[in-house]
Amino acid sequence: MTRFFxxxxxxxxxxxxxxxxxxxxxxxxxxxxGEAVLLCDGQGQECxxxxxxxTADSFVLAVQExxxxxxxxAVQVSIYMAFxxxxxxEHVIQKATELGAYEIVAFPSGRCVSKPDDKSLKKKLERWxxxxxxxxxxxxxxxxxxxIVLGSFTEALKRAATADKALMFYExxxxxxxxxxxxxxxxxxxxxxxxxxxxLEEREVEMARNAGLQVxxxxxxxxxxxxxxxxxxxxxxxxAGEF
Numbered sequence: 001m002t003r004f005f006x007x008x009x010x011x012x013x014x015x016x017x018x019x020x021x022x023x024x025x026x027x028x029x030x031x032x033x034g035e036a037v038l039l040c041d042g043q044g045q046e047c048x049x050x051x052x053x054x055t056a057d058s059f060v061l062a063v064q065e066x067x068x069x070x071x072x073x074a075v076q077v078s079i080y081m082a083f084x085x086x087x088x089x090e091h092v093i094q095k096a097t098e099l100g101a102y103e104i105v106a107f108p109s110g111r112c113v114s115k116p117d118d119k120s121l122k123k124k125l126e127r128w129x130x131x132x133x134x135x136x137x138x139x140x141x142x143x144x145x146x147x148i149v150l151g152s153f154t155e156a157l158k159r160a161a162t163a164d165k166a167l168m169f170y171e172x173x174x175x176x177x178x179x180x181x182x183x184x185x186x187x188x189x190x191x192x193x194x195x196x197x198x199x200l201e202e203r204e205v206e207m208a209r210n211a212g213l214q215v216x217x218x219x220x221x222x223x224x225x226x227x228x229x230x231x232x233x234x235x236x237x238x239x240a241g242e243f
Contacts, residue, residue, distance in 0.1 A: 001048075003038045003137060005144065011041040016049065018059040025155060026051075026059045037061065042136070042144040044069045069142020075102050075240040076102040077092075079229045080160050080193035082200075083110040083116065084154075086225040093128050097135035097145050099233050100242060104132070105148045107156035111198035121149055153204060157211040160191035166221045168193040168208045169228055170200055176216040178232060182239045190236050 004022045016039055019027050026243045028174065031037065033051050039061070040046045046069050053060035079096050083106055093104050106128075108115060116124060128147040150156050160166050164187035167178070193213065195204075205215055218231055237243055 001036055001038045002026075002031070003040060003140060005042050005133065005137060006039050008041045008043065008045075011039055011045060011047055014063050015052075016047070016063070018061065019057070023058050026054075028057070029121045029134065031059060036064075040069065040144075042133070044072055044143045046070075046142050047232040052228045058196045060234065071140050072143050073100040073102075073240065073242050074235060075188060075190060075236065075242070077190045077192065077233055077236050078102055078160070078163065079233060080156050080191055081116040081225070081229050082194065082196040083107070083197055084225045085114050090128065090131055092229055093131050093145075093147060094135045095230050096233055097132050097141070098139045099230065100141075100237055101145050101233055102143075103146045103148060104128075105150060105156065105159070107150040107153060108138050108195055109153045109220050110201045110204060112196045114196075114199070114242045125149055154207070156193065157213065158210055160193050160211040163187075163189040163191035165190040166193075166213045167202075167232070168205070168213045169207050169218050169232060170195075170215050171217070171222050172205075173215050178215065178216050178218060178235055179239075181214050181216045187240075192229055192232045193207055193237070194225060194232070 031051050033054055035051050037049050038046055039049055047063045048065040049061035049063050050060045051059055060107055079101050081092060096104055133144045167181055181184050209215055218228055
């Protein structure tokens with residue numbers, strides 16, 4: 001069933017109308033009267049609709065069923081990633097969205113090579129959110145993960161620590177594995193925090209512990225900064241029964 005993202009207000013009407021980019025997409029698909037489509041508000045609500053009036057510029061729909069999205073994970077996993085170089089964050093946003101991440105949070109840390117200023121961040125954030133929206137549409141999600149930028153490492157720790165499971169991954173940790181961390185109690189929300197290319201500083205790891213995060217390892221091999229969050233996210237989704 002073809003999926004279209006619309007605003008919350010558009011989803012609330014009994015006769016939604018596809019216009020603009022959605023109408024152009026519907027036209028390319030050659031949607032006809034009577035065909036079923038799925039409208040999503042990007043926040044986890046959706047409607048099953050049928051096309052009732054297809055014209056050159058718009059497509060009028062009739063709502064058949066309203067429901068919560070059936071493709072969202074039961075566990076809310078937030079990815080916290082220190083600013084990486086180049087377009088690595090774009091890759092993580094796309095793949096984390098496909099894997100079911102609830103949100104992606106970027107922040108600065110001591111060893112970050114990339115330190116975008118406010119002006120460039122505004123443009124980057126717009127692009128990152130579009131990547132999340134496109135990935136959500138492609139993989140059939142009912143919610144578009146929000147991409148968030150925080151101003152400091154301390155702010156990231158404070159926010160991440162509010163999850164049921166707040167985890168940081170550090171290459172020098174040997175005692176606690178991700179599996180061990182996930183087996184200690186039930187959870188509905190998870191924060192996964194990873195560092196940049198150069199890793200996290202020892203003082204940052206101590207700050208994380210003091211903030212209440214569980215520091216753990218992702219195994220004997222050192223993963224690239226763009227691999228680590230996706231590896232951890234996949235493991236959490238598997239443990240939560242999503243796979």
